[in-house]
Amino acid sequence: MNTKEKIFDVSLELFSKKGYDSVSLREIAEEVGIKKSSIYSHYSSKEAILMDIFDYLTNLFEYDEMLNSKDLDLNANNEILLQNPEKFYHKGSEAMKEMFSQEKNLKIWKLLFIQMHHNEVIRKFFQDEILAKPIMFWEEFFTILKENNIIRQECNPKLLAKEYYSFPIYLILEICVEYEDIPQSSLEDFFNQAEEHANFLLDCVKVN
Amino acid sequence: MNTKEKIFDVSLELFSKKGYDSVSLREIAEEVGIKKSSIYSHYSSKEAILMDIFDYLTNLFEYDEMLNSKDLDLNANNEILLQNPEKFYHKGSEAMKEMFSQEKNLKIWKLLFIQMHHNEVIRKFFQDEILAKPIMFWEEFFTILKENNIIRQECNPKLLAKEYYSFPIYLILEICVEYEDIPQSSLEDFFNQAEEHANFLLDCVKVN
DNA sequence: GTCTATAGCGGGATAGAC
């Protein structure tokens, strides 16, 4: 691993634990094993490191979207929906699990939680990618379930979207507040709770 | 209003917008209308201001708990529960609404959200008072409803507690991310959504 | 690319006149 990659990794690690402001270049350099001025051979400024990490996040999200677009394009999967509603029914909870399957992802979430108030670009990203877009997806999801009479007609898809999504967000917040390094046991517990939530909510609203 | 109170108010305002680290004494002093060194006639350090604000929060929470203890002592209200289950049934949603009835309270939430990663004392407070204790309350709430056969026997009170509480937490997060100053219209929307959520969840689990 | 040395700045905090 070259020095620039080390700087990147160490910075992500420290920023996600303490926040951008509280981490000094000296601290990063020490952890990497160089002097702080050497950082400027790789990055033009401290802010540039943060933005490099942020670009990485952005790409990661776009990559995930690309991967998922096949399975989660709700319109394209209408046939599956009509032929095998039960299978489609739990696609949501699987997607949610996948979202947090990597510890790295949770580290990124924590960084976003800590950093969004400081940096306008990151705040906007959080607002759009973490809050708004997922809610839109779930709303569409429940709308289709409703249209196809899989869930009860008195259900409000917009409400259900938030019912569905607020739970994992709460779990993430819980984890981020509780741990500096997220233990594996906590992740498994997280999955189980998310799964239980998905089953509960879907059972509540489905026809029959 | 005396100078110390001004410093307090200005600091709460600025800290909740930008976070403790990003606010300088110079900035606070300018807003108050004095020089930064004069702050030390009222507070021994910058940290002392934050801790003064934090003490205020702590008292506010204790005061709320005292006020609510009469109505929300679940054991003491068992009679009401048995005589008039419907009334008790919605006590929860009312308590939830009350929790955010003041704009000041939301400002405090925002401060906690921003600041909890920086300061260990505040992190602990957030973890206990904002996350753990309310969940314990709701778990007890749903346990009693279950014992008295008001909600279905297959319900898991611990899960329901999080189902119930994660929704308003999500709403608060949404508001904190979206606004510097929280507009009245957004607060009303908040109440309506919280109410809709409470009705939805309680309808889902009640017997009949 | 990495180092030492240092500039330049802004932060929190203190001393002492008024």
Add this chain to the structure above:
DNA sequence: GTCTATCCCGCTATAGAC
């Protein structure tokens, strides 16, 4: 209590030797 002046410190960033 408020001011001006100043101190000390740690920060980001730069210059220049190797």
